[in-house]
Amino acid sequence: MSSLIVSNVVKRFGSVVALNLKGRRFEVEKGEIFAVIGPSGSGKTTLLRSIAGLETPEEGEIVLDGREVFSSYKGINVPPEKRNIGYVPQTWALWPHMKVWDNIAFGLKIRKIPRDEIRSRVKTVAEALRIDHLLDRYPWQLSGGQQQRVALARALVLEPSLLLLDEPISNLDAALRDEARVWLRATIKSLKITSLYVTHDIREAVSIGDRIALIADGVVRRVGRPDELYENPDDPVLASLLRFNTIRGKVRSVSGNKVEIDLGLGSIICSSKEEFRVGEEALAIFSPRDIVIGEGALEARIIGSSYSGEYYEILAEINNNQIRIYSANDVSPGPKRIRISRCVASKASL
Amino acid sequence: MISQALKTLSFFFGLIAFLILGLMIYQSFLGGPFFETPMLFTMENYINTLRDPGFYRALIGSLVIAALTLLAVPIALFISIAVHKISIPGRAIIEPLILVPMFIPPLVWGFAWLYAYGPTGILPRLWGDVYGLVPAGILSALVHVPNAYVIISTSLLGIDSSYEEVARIHGARAIMVMLRILIPMIRPAIVFSAIILLVLGFEQFGIPLLLYTTVGGEVLTTYIYRLHVLSITPSYPKEAVVASMLIYIAISLILFQRYLTMKYGKRFAVIGSRVKGIGRIDISRTWRVVLLILILVYLIFVVIIPLGSLVMRSLNPLYGGRISGITWDYYITIFSSEYHRRTIINTIGVAAIAATLGAITALGYSLAILRSKRVSVSRFFDAASTLPRSMPGIVIGLAFLWLFLFTPLRPLIYTPLGLAIAYVVAWSIMGTRVIASSMSQLSPELEEVARIHGASSSLALRRIVIPIIKRSVLIAWLVMFIYAIRDYSIATFLVMPQTMVIGAFLVMSYGAGEMSLISALSSVLVFMILAISALIFKLGWKPYG
Ligand SMILES: Nc1ncnc2c1ncn2[C@@H]1O[C@H](COP(=O)(O)OP(=O)(O)OP(=O)(O)O)[C@@H](O)[C@H]1O
Ligand SMILES: [Mg+2]
Numbered sequence: 079m080s081s082l083i084v085s086n087v088v089k090r091f092g093s094v095v096a097l098n099l100k101g102r103r104f105e106v107e108k109g110e111i112f113a114v115i116g117p118s119g120s121g122k123t124t125l126l127r128s129i130a131g132l133e134t135p136e137e138g139e140i141v142l143d144g145r146e147v148f149s150s151y152k153g154i155n156v157p158p159e160k161r162n163i164g165y166v167p168q169t170w171a172l173w174p175h176m177k178v179w180d181n182i183a184f185g186l187k188i189r190k191i192p193r194d195e196i197r198s199r200v201k202t203v204a205e206a207l208r209i210d211h212l213l214d215r216y217p218w219q220l221s222g223g224q225q226q227r228v229a230l231a232r233a234l235v236l237e238p239s240l241l242l243l244d245e246p247i248s249n250l251d252a253a254l255r256d257e258a259r260v261w262l263r264a265t266i267k268s269l270k271i272t273s274l275y276v277t278h279d280i281r282e283a284v285s286i287g288d289r290i291a292l293i294a295d296g297v298v299r300r301v302g303r304p305d306e307l308y309e310n311p312d313d314p315v316l317a318s319l320l321r322f323n324t325i326r327g328k329v330r331s332v333s334g335n336k337v338e339i340d341l342g343l344g345s346i347i348c349s350s351k352e353e354f355r356v357g358e359e360a361l362a363i364f365s366p367r368d369i370v371i372g373e374g375a376l377e378a379r380i381i382g383s384s385y386s387g388e389y390y391e392i393l394a395e396i397n398n399n400q401i402r403i404y405s406a407n408d409v410s411p412g413p414k415r416i417r418i419s420r421c422v423a424s425k426a427s428l
Numbered sequence: 429m430i431s432q433a434l435k436t437l438s439f440f441f442g443l444i445a446f447l448i449l450g451l452m453i454y455q456s457f458l459g460g461p462f463f464e465t466p467m468l469f470t471m472e473n474y475i476n477t478l479r480d481p482g483f484y485r486a487l488i489g490s491l492v493i494a495a496l497t498l499l500a501v502p503i504a505l506f507i508s509i510a511v512h513k514i515s516i517p518g519r520a521i522i523e524p525l526i527l528v529p530m531f532i533p534p535l536v537w538g539f540a541w542l543y544a545y546g547p548t549g550i551l552p553r554l555w556g557d558v559y560g561l562v563p564a565g566i567l568s569a570l571v572h573v574p575n576a577y578v579i580i581s582t583s584l585l586g587i588d589s590s591y592e593e594v595a596r597i598h599g600a601r602a603i604m605v606m607l608r609i610l611i612p613m614i615r616p617a618i619v620f621s622a623i624i625l626l627v628l629g630f631e632q633f634g635i636p637l638l639l640y641t642t643v644g645g646e647v648l649t650t651y652i653y654r655l656h657v658l659s660i661t662p663s664y665p666k667e668a669v670v671a672s673m674l675i676y677i678a679i680s681l682i683l684f685q686r687y688l689t690m691k692y693g694k695r696f697a698v699i700g701s702r703v704k705g706i707g708r709i710d711i712s713r714t715w716r717v718v719l720l721i722l723i724l725v726y727l728i729f730v731v732i733i734p735l736g737s738l739v740m741r742s743l744n745p746l747y748g749g750r751i752s753g754i755t756w757d758y759y760i761t762i763f764s765s766e767y768h769r770r771t772i773i774n775t776i777g778v779a780a781i782a783a784t785l786g787a788i789t790a791l792g793y794s795l796a797i798l799r800s801k802r803v804s805v806s807r808f809f810d811a812a813s814t815l816p817r818s819m820p821g822i823v824i825g826l827a828f829l830w831l832f833l834f835t836p837l838r839p840l841i842y843t844p845l846g847l848a849i850a851y852v853v854a855w856s857i858m859g860t861r862v863i864a865s866s867m868s869q870l871s872p873e874l875e876e877v878a879r880i881h882g883a884s885s886s887l888a889l890r891r892i893v894i895p896i897i898k899r900s901v902l903i904a905w906l907v908m909f910i911y912a913i914r915d916y917s918i919a920t921f922l923v924m925p926q927t928m929v930i931g932a933f934l935v936m937s938y939g940a941g942e943m944s945l946i947s948a949l950s951s952v953l954v955f956m957i958l959a960i961s962a963l964i965f966k967l968g969w970k971p972y973g
Contacts, residue, residue, distance in 0.1 A: 130597050158596045165597040167590035174695055175612040184608075185598035218695050236598060 079144070080105040081272035082112075082129070082240055087138030089124050089296075096124040098296040099138065106240075109270040111263065113287025115277055115319060121296040122276045126242050129274065130165060131158035143239040159188075164233030164241040164271070168248060170225050172217035178228050179213040185236045203235040207265065223254050230262070234269060241266065241273040247282070259285045280319045284308075292316050308365075312351060312424040317363045323401040326426060329358045337423045342397035344376040348421035359426035364418050366391075366402040371409055374417025380409050430886040437785075438792030442812035445853050448827035449815055452675065455668035455830070462664065463834035473665040482646065483670065489561060489647035490674075493636060494629030496565025497572055501622050504576035507726070509606065510719045512584050513709045517720060524962075525727050527971060530574035531961045532735075533914040535634025535934055536950045537571045540734035542638070543741045543947065550737050564639040568632050570730050575628065576621040578971045583617030584610075592709075602709045610709075616692040623685040627678050631820030633917045638938055648674055649822045653920070656826065664830070671823040678818035735954065741947035758948035767925070768945070772952065775929040778844045779912035782851035786908035787901055789852055790859030794867050795893075797860070799875075813857040821917030824854050829921040842924040850918050855911040859904035862969070866900035867893070903969045910960050913953065 085103030089096050098121075106112040114122050127133040129140055131147065134155060140148040142163075147156040172181050179200060186196045204210040207227045217225060226246060233241055247258045263286045266273050277283050283290045284304035292300040292307070294315040300307065311317045317324050327339040337350045339362045348362050371380075376396060383392040385408075392403040394416070403416070455462045457469040477483050507526060510516050529537065545554050557563060587610070595609045596602075611618075633649040641650045652670050656662055743754045762768040796809040816824060828850040832841035840846035870893065878888040894901070916931025923932045930953050934946060 130593070132593055132596070157601075158593075159599045159601055161597070162599075163597050165594050167594060169588060169590055171588065171590040171594050173591060173595075173609060173613065175615065184595065184600075188599040188604060216695055232594070232598070242597070 079108055080141075081108040081110070081143055082106040082274070083139070083141040084125075084129065085139050087125075087128055087135045087140065089121075089128055089133055089135040095296050097121040097128065097135070099298060102298055104291060104298060104301055106272055106274065108272055109267075110288045111266060111273045111275055111286055113275045113277060113283040113290045114293055115280060115283040115290055116293035117315065117319070118278060120293050122278070122293055123244060124296070125293065126244055126274060126276050129240070130163055130242055131156060131161050162236070162239045164236050164238035166226075166229045166233050166241070166243045166246045168245040170229035170246070170249070172220075172225055172228055172232075174217055176216075177213070178209065178215055178217070178220070181217070181228060182213075182232045182235050184232065189236075199235055203231045206269075207231045207234075222250050223258065226250060226258065230265070234265075234271065238271065241271045243273060243275045245277050246275075248277070248279070255282075262286060280321075292319070310351070310422055311363055311365075312422045314361055314363070314424060317361075317424075320365075321402070322363050322365050325362045325396060325399045325401065327360060327362055329354045329356055329360050329423075332356060339423060341376070341399070346376065346418050346421055348423035350423040352423075352425060354423065354425075361424040361426055362418075362421050363424055364421040366404045368418060368420040369401075369403045369405075370417045370419060371403065371405060371414055372416075374415050376416050376418065377413065378416045379413050380411045382411060383408055431889050432886075434788065434792040434795070434889075438789055438796060438809065441785075441789045441849075441852055441856060442793075442809055444831075444849070445812040445816050445856075448824065448831060448853065449675065449819065451831060452668055452819070452823060452827050453672050455664055456672040458665060458668075460665065461834075462830070473669045477666060477669045477673075482651065486646040486648045486651035486670075487673075489636065489640065489645055490630055490649070492561050493565045493568055493632055493640075493647055494626045496562065497568045497625045497629030497632070498622055499566065499569035500572045500576045500625055501580075501618060503569070503726070504573050504580050504621065505611075505618065507573070507723060508577055508580045508584055509610070509709075510723060512581055513606070513610070514711055514716065514719060515708060516716060516723065522723060522727065524965065525731055526577055527574045528731055528735075528958070528961070529571050530578070530971075531910050531914060531957050532571075532954055533634060533916055533931060534568070534571050534632060535638065535916050535931070535938075536738070536953060537567065537734065538635045538638035539934070539938075539946055539950055540738040541567055543943075544734040544737035550740070551733070559639050559643045561640055561645055564636045564645075565629075567639065568629055568635050569625075571635070572625055572628050573730075576625055579621040579624065580614060580617050581971075583614040587613055589708075602711055606709060616688065619688060619692075620685055623681050623688075627681050627817075630674060630677055631822075633820065633822050634935070637935070642939070649820050649917075652822055652826065656921070667826060671819075671826060674820055674823055675818050678820075682814070682818055738947055738954065739951050742944065742951045758944045759952075762945065762948050762952070767928070768949070770926070771928045771930055771933055771949075774844060774923075774927055775913055775931070775953075776956075778847050778851070778927075778929055779909045781844060781848035782855075782912040783905045783909035785848060786852045786856055786859050786912075787863075787905040789856050790863050790904045790908070791897075791901060793856060793860045794864040795889075798864060798867055799872060813860045816854050817857055819854075821854065821915060822920070824850060825918040825921035828853075828918070832922075842922065842927055844927055847919060847922045847927070847929070848912070850922055851908070851912045851915065854915075854918060855908055858911055859908045862904040862907060863897060863900050866897050870896055899967060903964055903967050906960055906964050906967070907969070910957055910964075913956060 083103065083105045084099065086101065087097060087099045114125060116122050124133060128135050135148065135150065137150045138148070139146065139151065142161060146152065146154050147161050148154060182200050182203065183196050186199060201210065204213055207230060209224060209227050209231060212220060212224055220228065229246065247255050247262065250258055259282055275286055287304065289301060289303055290307055291298050292313065292315060299313055300316055307316060308320065311320050311322050314324055325341055327341040330338045330340045330345055332354050335349055335351065336347055337354050337360065338345050338347050339360050341362065346362055354360060378394045378396045381393045381395060383390050389404045389406060390408050392405055392409055394401050394403055451462065456473055458465045459468065459470050459472065511519055511523060542558060543549050545551055546558050547553065591613065592605050592609055595605045600608065631649065633653070636645070636647045637650050640647065648670055652667055655667050742758050793809045793813050797806045800806045831837055832846055840849065875888045875892050878892050879885065883891065916935050919929050919932035920935045923929055930949050933949065937946060
């Protein structure tokens with residue numbers, strides 16, 4: 079059963095259309111972690127706030143655990159406090175005037191749950207998140223990582239139908255963030271809580287999400303498992319988030335699901351899911367890892383290289399288009415032949 | 429050159445700030461007048477004062493006024509939440525009206541209040557007797573609502589919406605969010621505003637003078653005033669003791685507030701918080717309308733009717749009872765009388781001198797506080813600008829009177845320049861705040877680069893700093909100007925008939941029954957203040973932050 083269904087939701091701020099899911103719909107399965115990724119200003123937060131009930135969309139329907147919480151068609155708009163959602167904002171927003179214990183217990187107290195039960199539920203969550211020794215402190219006495227755990231505990235203790243996380247680890251130091259990603263996914267998964275996780279960091283999205291929705295300019299453009307997105311990044315926005323190379327060219331020939339794209343100085347064969355016409359403009363999208371230097375039919379000019387610690391990141395040019403190549407060996411600047419082993423084609427205008 | 433002159437001038441004013449405070453306290457421990465008594469300290473003055481029943485009566489009066497002034501806190505809290513958190517309609521008009529009383533002198537509010545609700549007012553005795561301790565305290569609260577409103581609003585606007593949103597999503601209704609999250613989070617500001625109001629309540633002079641001494645009451649400020657004005661041979665030690673007591677009370681309160689800021693500061697500083705949005709509490713239409721009506725009632729009865737009555741009074745020959753046509757007679761009288769004309773010109777002249785010296789000093793103070801490499805220097809100027817805030821206007825006036833009478837500064841006595849100097853010392857903090865806050869957004873590196881690339885410190889100041897903070901210097905000038913024209917308590921001691929200013933005239937003539945002249949002069953003053961405050965707002969002065 080789907081835990082969350084969002085369909086046709088449209089939200090405008092004045093003339094800006096922040097979210098436009100007109101004619102579209104996505105569902106999040108029970109216990110699934112659904113990551114939403116997109117560039118800044120793409121409407122991620124607006125989506126999350128609409129689901130929470132903090133924004134009222136102009137149009138659309140939102141169903142939570144089988145209950146309609148918003149429907150512009152039926153005039154339903156359940157206020158945020160009645161939607162049974164847990165929320166972890168980017169700043170964590172731990173209430174500074176309350177100790178950790180009171181922060182976590184807040185939602186339970188509001189729900190008038192008996193004291194004993196509050197005590198045991200706070201304790202259980204605190205132990206699971208390894209913050210039980212911090213319950214007597216104020217938020218300012220905690221480290222960033224601890225604050226983030228408390229913010230999560232405050233949401234999880236409610237056993238919500240849906241957990242909303244808005245870039246919850248972007249305030250952590252880079253080193254802590256790697257650890258937090260693994261920990262966060264393991265924790266949420268073990269509690270089997272349906273989650274919507276908003277981020278603009280692709281690494282976060284692929285390591286935490288069971289599925290990922292790509293959103294740009296208020297529109298959900300792709301939904302898929304992380305490996306599916308990497309396999310078939312046939313979308314310029316996705317390609318740029320994945321740090322793939324994108325080159326614009328002309329379709330020279332089409333055969334089945336293969337397209338030959340002319341890049342000016344040679345052509346490459348890309349797979350495609352869409353129909354292309356000969357002569358049409360198209361984008362060739364390929365990973366920096368799928369390029370071999372020193373063989374092949376394409377002419378490139380190597381500009382420079384830097385060592386990343388694991389591989390050389392090489393900057394090159396094909397017919398004035400810059401591309402990135404990851405290579406095990408350093409390459410000296412100058413003209414080189416290259417071969418692109420894998421490529422997908424995408425429509426030039428979307 | 430410029431930078432040297434600026435330093436000298438700032439240092440001069442800084443020194444005087446310490447001097448007047450020191451003089452007052454020094455005198456309170458001397459057996460006789462400081463200018464003819466050897467330096468032999470005694471506690472006798474304090475003991476005598478503490479034995480004086482008149483002093484106790486005044487102390488109790490002051491305590492009651494200060495305590496009642498605290499009523500401004502809940503009113504300000506209520507208005508602030510309604511304006512900023514529950515978007516009531518008409519905010520753009522309502523907010524300036526709420527802030528208006530901040531700039532109008534309390535003494536003028538007192539007159540306006542009398543013309544509105546006094547025995548011969550438009551709505552006579554609407555609130556019962558307007559004279560007495562409790563009415564004076566309540567009016568003191570009402571005129572100080574904007575002070576509390578500004579402090580509370582600043583804090584309210586600094587809270588990131590996510591604090592409220594988490595509570596909301598986790599199950600709290602709007603009212604719960606307000607009571608359990610919002611109000612506790614701004615508790616530091618609430619306590620801070622309460623302390624400021626206590627200080628303002630203790631230093632209140634005009635309102636008790638008008639509404640309380642007229643029925644035989646006394647508070648500490650009016651006690652000093654009357655000790656000085658009514659006794660034939662002034663008792664320097666006794667005046668100094670009462671003044672010093674007021675200073676001790678204010679300094680203790682200010683120190684307590686600084687301690688709390690430190691304590692709260694750490695706890696309420698939140699990691700990674702940058703204000704992204706102000707949360708809005710959505711309540712039903714009906715409630716919104718009820719709130720709007722409450723605020724309108726407040727504005728109409730506290731701001732509009734009194735100010736309207738003041739103006740009406742100045743245009744209406746047979747006031748009280750009936751409206752009998754409008755006449756400009758009082759204004760004609762004022763402007764055709766040499767004395768009153770000079771009073772108005774003096775008021776503007778003194779204010780212009782004070783504003784100019786004050787803006788320059790504020791610039792000097794800001795530079796010293798923010799840019800000085802030596803901690804002692806920035807501490808000195810920080811104290812020089814804040815210390816005078818611990819002295820009620822009446823005490824500052826008295827201290828300057830003594831300073832001018834009995835030291836080599838004698839030529840300054842009763843001169844416009846002398847009065848302007850007193851204003852600069854008293855109110856430099858207002859200009860300093862404006863300039864320092866804009867300067868603190870200016871990276872010191874901008875100057876440092878200019879210095880390294882060969883500019884002298886004066887050139888760097890003239891070419892880099894001043895152009896960037898020009899607007900805030902102008903705002904500081906206007907703020908100082910307003911504070912100078914709205915003063916009456918300092919001027920009371922520092923003018924003579926030739927150098928009379930409006931405020932001092934109002935204090936002198938409050939008992940003389942010259943109601944028509946008072947109302948006309950007050951209206952002129954109110955008009956000037958409103959015009960300049962409108963200009964300040966237009967220039968982008970923000971009461972918040
Ligand atoms: N309250 C608002 N009023 C007006 N415009 C808004 C408001 N909130 C969002 N927008 C606009 O809606 C669009 C989507 O904003 P949103 O905050 O959802 O983006 P986002 O994907 O969360 O971006 P980021 O990664 O920077 O957080 C933006 O163009 C933004 O300017
Ligand atoms: Mg966002």
